[in-house]
Amino acid sequence: xxxxxxxxxxxxxxxxxxxxxxxxxxxxxxxxxxxxxxxxxxxxxxxxxxxxxxxxxxxxxxxxxxxxxxxxxxxxxxxxxxxxxxxxxxxxxxxxxxxxxxxxxxxxxxxxxxxxxxxxxxxxxxxxxxxxxxxxxxxxxxxxxxxxxxxxxxxxxxxxxxxxxxxxxxxxxxxxxxxxxxxxxxxxxxxxxxxxxxxxxxxxxxxxxxxxxxxxxxxxxxxxxxxxxxxxxxxxxxxxxxxxxxxxxxxxxxxxxxxxxxxxxxxxxxxxxxxxxxxxxxxxxxxxxxxxxxxxxxxxxxxxxxxxxxxxxxxxxxxxxxxxxxxxxxxxxxxxxxxxxxxxxxxxxxxxxxxxxxxxxxxxxxxx
Amino acid sequence: xxxxxxxxxxxxxxxxxxxxxxxxxxxxxxxxxxxxxxxxxxxxxxxxxxxxxxxxxxxxxxxxxxxxxxxxxxxxxxxxxxxxxxxxxxxxxxxxxxxxxxxxxxxxxxxxxxxxxxxxxxxxxxxxxxxxxxxxxxxxxxxxxxxxxxxxxxxxxxxxxxxxxxxxxxxxxxxxxxxxxxxxxxxxxxxxxxxxxxxxxxxxxxxxxxxxxxxxxxxxxxxxxxxxxxxxxxxxxxxxxxxxxxxxxxxxxxxxxxxxxxxxxxxxxxxxxxxxxxxxxxxxxxxxxxxxxxxxxxxxxxxxxxxxxxxxxxxxxxxxxxxxxxxxxxxxxxxxxxxxxxxxxxxxx
Numbered sequence: 048x049x050x051x052x053x054x055x056x057x058x059x060x061x062x063x064x065x066x067x068x069x070x071x072x073x074x075x076x077x078x079x080x081x082x083x084x085x086x087x088x089x090x091x092x093x094x095x096x097x098x099x100x101x102x103x104x105x106x107x108x109x110x111x112x113x114x115x116x117x118x119x120x121x122x123x124x125x126x127x128x129x130x131x132x133x134x135x136x137x138x139x140x141x142x143x144x145x146x147x148x149x150x151x152x153x154x155x156x157x158x159x160x161x162x163x164x165x166x167x168x169x170x171x172x173x174x175x176x177x178x179x180x181x182x183x184x185x186x187x188x189x190x191x192x193x194x195x196x197x198x199x200x201x202x203x204x205x206x207x208x209x210x211x212x213x214x215x216x217x218x219x220x221x222x223x224x225x226x227x228x229x230x231x232x233x234x235x236x237x238x239x240x241x242x243x244x245x246x247x248x249x250x251x252x253x254x255x256x257x258x259x260x261x262x263x264x265x266x267x268x269x270x271x272x273x274x275x276x277x278x279x280x281x282x283x284x285x286x287x288x289x290x291x292x293x294x295x296x297x298x299x300x301x302x303x304x305x306x307x308x309x310x311x312x313x314x315x316x317x318x319x320x321x322x323x324x325x326x327x328x329x330x331x332x333x334x335x336x337x338x339x340x341x342x343x344x345x346x347x348x349x350x351x352x353x354x355x356x357x358x359x360x361x362x363x364x365x366x367x368x369x370x371x372x373x374x375x376x377x378x379x380x381x382x383x384x385x386x387x388x389x390x391x392x393x394x395x396x397x398x399x400x401x402x403x404x405x406x407x408x409x410x411x412x413x414x415x
Numbered sequence: 416x417x418x419x420x421x422x423x424x425x426x427x428x429x430x431x432x433x434x435x436x437x438x439x440x441x442x443x444x445x446x447x448x449x450x451x452x453x454x455x456x457x458x459x460x461x462x463x464x465x466x467x468x469x470x471x472x473x474x475x476x477x478x479x480x481x482x483x484x485x486x487x488x489x490x491x492x493x494x495x496x497x498x499x500x501x502x503x504x505x506x507x508x509x510x511x512x513x514x515x516x517x518x519x520x521x522x523x524x525x526x527x528x529x530x531x532x533x534x535x536x537x538x539x540x541x542x543x544x545x546x547x548x549x550x551x552x553x554x555x556x557x558x559x560x561x562x563x564x565x566x567x568x569x570x571x572x573x574x575x576x577x578x579x580x581x582x583x584x585x586x587x588x589x590x591x592x593x594x595x596x597x598x599x600x601x602x603x604x605x606x607x608x609x610x611x612x613x614x615x616x617x618x619x620x621x622x623x624x625x626x627x628x629x630x631x632x633x634x635x636x637x638x639x640x641x642x643x644x645x646x647x648x649x650x651x652x653x654x655x656x657x658x659x660x661x662x663x664x665x666x667x668x669x670x671x672x673x674x675x676x677x678x679x680x681x682x683x684x685x686x687x688x689x690x691x692x693x694x695x696x697x698x699x700x701x702x703x704x705x706x707x708x709x710x711x712x713x714x715x716x717x718x719x720x721x722x723x724x725x726x727x728x729x730x731x732x733x734x735x736x737x738x739x740x741x742x743x744x745x746x747x748x749x750x751x752x753x754x755x756x757x758x759x760x761x762x763x764x
Contacts, residue, residue, distance in 0.1 A: 100663050120666045133664035137682050146678075147668035198668060 048112065049073035050234060051202065056106035058092050058258075066092040068258040070106070074251075077232045079225075081245040084255035085281065090238045091206060093255075097236065098204055099123050111201055121150075123202075126195035130207040132187040134179045140166075140190050141175040147198045161197050168227070169193040185216045192227065205237040209244060221247055242282055246270065254278050271400075276409040279336045279402055285366060285377040287336040291406070294328050301325060303335055303401075306372045314349045316398045333412060334404040339366065339379035341400035344386070347393035355390050369394075444741075451548055451734035454515035456488070456497065458731045470543055471514065475526055476536035484527055487536060494536075503527065515547040548735035552723070555732075559719060559739075565631045566700060566716040567743070572635030573642060573699040574692045580639070581646025582688060586680075588647065589654035600651060603644035611698075614640055615705045622709065629711045637709060638699045645694055653687040654680070690751050700744055716740050 051074040058067040067089040074080050082090040095101040097108060099120035107116045115123045126147075134143050141162050148158045166172045169189040179187050188208060195203060208224070209217045225248055228235055239245055245252050246266040254261040254269060254277075261281075262274045273279035279287045290312060292303040301319045305312040314335070319325065342349070350371055357368035360383060367378040367386060371394075378394065386392065403412040450458065452467035472489040483501035486509075487494035498509045503523040510516040518541070530537050544550075553559045588600050615637045619628070627633040657680060665675040706718040714722070720736035727733055 098663075098667050100667070119671075120663075121669045121671060125667060127664065127667045129660045129664060131658055131660050133658065133660040135661055135664070135679055135683075146665070150669035150674070194668070204667075 048109075050076040050078075050111060052107075052109040053093070053097075054107045054109070056093065056096060056108065057104045058089070058096060058101060059104045066258055067096070070258075070260060072253060072260065072263070074234065074236070076234055079228050079235045079237065079248060079250045080253060081237045081239060081249035081251070082253050082255055083239060083242060083245040084261075086240055087257075088255040089258040090240075090255050094204055094206055094236060094238045097202070098125060098127055124200050125202045125204055126198045126200040127204040127206065128188075128191045128195050128208040130210055132179075132184070132191045132211070134187050134190045134194070136179050139176050139178055140171060140182070140193075143179070143190055144194045144197050147194065151198070165193040165197045168196065168230075184212055185220060188212065188220060189223075192224070196227065196231065201234065203233045203235040205235065207239055208237075209239070210241070217244075224248065242284070254281065256281070272411075273336070273402060274411050276334055276336070276404045279404070283338055285339055285379070287338045287402075288342070288371070288374075288376040290335050290371060290374065290376075291332055292335045293330065293332050294325070294403075296329060303333075303403075310350065310353060310370075310372060312350055312372060314396055314398065314401070316401060328412065332406055334406060334409075336402045336404065337396050337400060339377040340364075341397040342376075342378045343395040343397070344378070344380065344392045345395045347395065348398070349396035350394040352391050352393055355386055355388055355392060358384075358386060358388055360384075367392075447734050447737055450731050451738045452545060453731045453734075454513060454543065454547070455729050455731065456513045458729045460490075467545075468543065469545060471516070471541040473539050473541050474536040475530045475539050477527075477530040477533070484530055485536075510541065514541060515543050516541045517544045517547075548731050549739065552732055552735045552739065558714075559716070559736075562714050562716045562719040563739075565710075565713050568631035569634040569638065569706075569715055570696050570699040572632050573638040574695045576635060576639040577642040577646045577695040578688060578692055581643040582650050584643070584647035585650030585652075586654050588651035590659070600648060603648050606644040607641045607648075609641060611637060611641065611702065611705045612708070615708050619708060628709070629713050631713065631715070634702075634706060634709050634715065635699065637705050638695070638702065642695045642698055646691055649691040649694070650684070650688060653684050653691070656687075657683050693748065693751055696747055697744065700740070 051072075053070050053072040056067060056070040057065070059065045066087075070089075070093055072080075082093060084090045092101060096103050099115070099118060099122075103116050107114055109115070110123065134140075135146070138146065144162045144165060145158050148161060153161070162175070163172070166175055169192050171186060171189050171193060174182060174186060174190075179190065182190070188211075191208070205224075209220055212220060221244060228248075237245075237248060246269075249266060251263060251265060252269045253263050256277050262269060262278050264272070269278065270282055273282060273287075276289070280289065290305055292305040292312065292314070295302050295304055296319055299319055301316040301322055303312070303314045303316055316322075344367075350369075353369045353371065355367050355369050359366040359368070362383075364382065365380050365384040365386075367380065367384075369376050369378065369392075376394075404410065405412055446463075449464060449467050453464070457464060457468065474487040474494055476485045476487060478485060478499070481501075483499055484506070485496050485499040486506070487496050489495075497513075498506065500506050500509070503520040506523045507518055507520050510518050526539055584603075588596060618637055622628050622633045622636070625633075627636075661679055661683070662675050665679045666672065670678065701717055703715070703717040703721040706715045707721070710718065716736075717740055720733060720740055723736050724730075724733040
């Protein structure tokens with residue numbers, strides 16, 4: 048039995064909208080799990096159900112062997128960090144951190160010691176007597192972290208805690224959160240719509256879409272082994288390029304082809320014998336997905352002669368935009384590349400990194 | 416250059432508008448203040464004095480032919496004879512009632528002797544008892560102190576009833592969405608549109624049945640009816656301004672709903688709620704019409720001033736009463752001002 052279990056969790060609002068449809072998830076003690084998805088995917092609702100701030104319509108939540116599905120928030124032994132920081136403006140930093148401890152009936156000296164301890168970890172010792180209004184956004188979020196840290200709860204919930212910070216601060220607070228998790232080993236559930244945050248922080252990522260879990264896995268799995276068309280399109284900046292292709296066999300080799308005449312696509316995926324059971328898909332149409340960094344320029348394997356429409360230099364890499372069979376494709380090349388707009392190039396797609404998806408259920412087609 | 420001139424123009428116009436508004440608001444108040452310090456004699460003078468005076472430049476003349484004395488007070492460049500008498504107590508009474516000057520008969524006798532010794536009018540200085548009108552208002556207008564307490568009681572009850580009932584309604588409107596909640600909050604304003612008199616006439620019957628007639632509490636009930644609605648309307652926007660996440664954070668960290676309300680929501684809303692109590696206070700404090708209907712032997716201060724205005728032909732005594740009426744309002748407003756300026760009052764919550 049896992050530390051935290053969500054069993055077919057469901058949430059329907061009184062107005063009939065079902066935000067969460069059937070979530071099954073098991074989380075081990077000490078794990079850092081990120082719920083990732085676009086807005087409206089149900090990730091925040093799921094977190095709020097865990098916190099007890101949202102009624103559970105169906106299903107159950109088991110934390111450390113105890114059913115907490117219908118308990119009020121205060122009886123769940125959880126801590127939470129909010130998007131708006133939610134530090135109480137009428138209390139000083141020290142009072143903010145001490146408030147949950149007072150509610151837990153800790154004695155005064157123990158509270159004072161605990162406040163000092165967590166303030167030191169979060170580097171806010173100098174601000175203990177200030178009011179939140181006198182602090183910057185980053186400092187306020189540190190107060191919120193200190194407050195959550197002080198209660199030493201069974202479960203630590205974070206609802207987009209970085210999205211109100213500016214880009215530079217976001218990265219540094221991200222590192223800070225990871226460091227804290229490494230030191231405390233608190234079981235953490237972190238909600239975000241930012242995949243960079245998710246990939247940087249998570250032991251496991253839960254990709255959600257329309258109230259359902261699309262895929263659960265490590266950063267590597269979520270990025271490179273996308274189980275659904277949604278995940279492959281959602282992950283990556285820029286996301287993967289998608290093209291509907293027909294599979295065919297040509298002289299013992301598996302070929303994905305699309306379009307005809309000029310600009311047609313023909314990709315050699317390798318020796319057909321390497322794909323057992325591929326026969327059933329011969330002549331069928333499938334979705335082909337390939338990440339921008341898995342496309343090179345040089346020997347044509349995929350697209351012959353296409354013209355570059357936009358060049359976006361990013362310093363460490365360069366993004367090229369070209370038109371493939373009416374769709375926009377992005378190519379990511381390392382370093383500063385000397386390619387001009389309008390230049391004709393041939394695309395070399397790495398056949399080993401290509402992912403294929405069923406056109407009907409949008410799930411990945413296993414090729415091994 | 417023309418841009419700068421345009422800016423100067425708009426600045427001038429802006430300042431002129433401000434000055435006009437300030438003038439329109441402050442001049443009547445200031446005029447009232449001056450009048451409230453004026454003696455009967457001064458109140459009859461035209462044009463009226465802008466600033467209150469502390470003494471009269473005057474002369475005393477002995478009329479040898481009639482063996483009496485004439486008091487002259489400076490008016491413009493000349494001196495005007497205002498009182499001629501040979502009786503010291505008559506003179507003293509005139510000074511007290513018409514000039515607000517307190518001078519004993521023995522002192523008058525000394526002045527008379529001095530004037531008799533001189534062959535021309537001697538200059539004398541008549542010092543005004545500056546707060547005479549206020550003293551008279553408290554002595555003459557019967558039961559002024561009791562009326563003041565009645566007013567305070569009525570205002571206190573009104574604030575209490577409006578804030579408790581209005582505040583709870585406001586919280587519900589802010590935090591819970593239900594059918595017709597928008598209609599309900601607009602409807603609250605409709606209640607506000609009822610004139611209090613229209614409410615107090617039918618209410619009198621019930622008030623009498625409840626044995627509450629002629630009490631400040633009964634007044635407070637009538638004042639509260641429109642004010643509960645207004646307070647609910649104001650406080651609902653205050654509570655809406657307090658982020659729900661602040662309450663949720665408290666609940667997640669171990670507080671019950673009630674504890675959250677008492678330690679998070681209420682302290683955060685407190686300054687704004689106190690500020691909104693100004694409306695309830697003013698409604699109770701300034702009303703005289705409802706008090707006229709609802710009270711008999713226990714009038715409020717506003718009603719008392721109203722009655723004094725009716726019984727006096729000279730505006731100085733009612734003016735003093737009005738200023739007395741104004742002072743608690745000002746004090747209350749200034750206390751509230753401090754609340755509004757409290758640290759977290761200015762912070763987006």
